[in-house]
Amino acid sequence: MNNQSMINPPDYRRDTVLPLPMEVSANAWAVDAACSGNPGPMEYRGIDLATGAVVFHFGPMHGTNNIGEFLAIVHALALMEKQGIRKTIYSDSHNAILWVSKKQCKTKLERTPQTAQLYNVIARAELWLKTHAFRVPIIKWETRKWGEVPADFGRKG
Template sequence: MKRPSNGIATDAAHSTKNKLTRYRGIDLSTGRQIFLEDLGNQTVNIGEFLGVVAAVKYIIENDFHPRVIYTDSITAITWFNNKRTASGKRNTELEKAGVFLKVFSAEVDKIDVLHWKNDLWGETPADFGCK
């Protein structure tokens, strides 16, 4: 299977030392960073999910094609498919993301969120290199 070269790759990183969670998205065809957000002290799963939701918003707002997002987070894919999180952490951004996915479900359902296969393709281009 060939490494994807079109779509948006997302990833998140969490530093316990710096108490900082962030996520970003990279346009796979250009390598350009299209968004980067700092969330403060959250969890990597929250960052991964919000990164996917940010990519969904980017696709809808910019009529981006192909309508494909890659993430290496099975949790983020599951939360996206369920249109809600399983996080017990109270977080306004998480709540807004769930509402957005439900309200815009007609458009959201036209977007594929696929698993980035690190074992075949290496780290996602959105990786922060913090491992």
């Protein structure tokens, strides 16, 4: 991006401090995960697209990027329900969006003593999905078109 597009707030938007494309709703949270190695130390977070603020952060915990992406969406859904708000969720992970729609984390991560705690978190997330109705739009973040998702950790080499 050029320096002009990084002005806060962008002159072409009045609903956000972030340089978002016009087709992206600012009444939304973006989620993303990062993993050093796969598996490895994994963390995820959610960002409010209107303010740029970190809404939640989890980890690091031994896991995979796909698991983190899945848990980030479920965390956002559960937090929105708890706070009584409804916003769009953006994720750049096709797999995580699919797993949430099927209410199951389809990871192939080996179950070991090192992954036991993460598997407990996954079980809680799957149970939450199976016991809660949610009507929040979960939209695929189009990285090729829009650049990195705002929740990105910026660690790609």
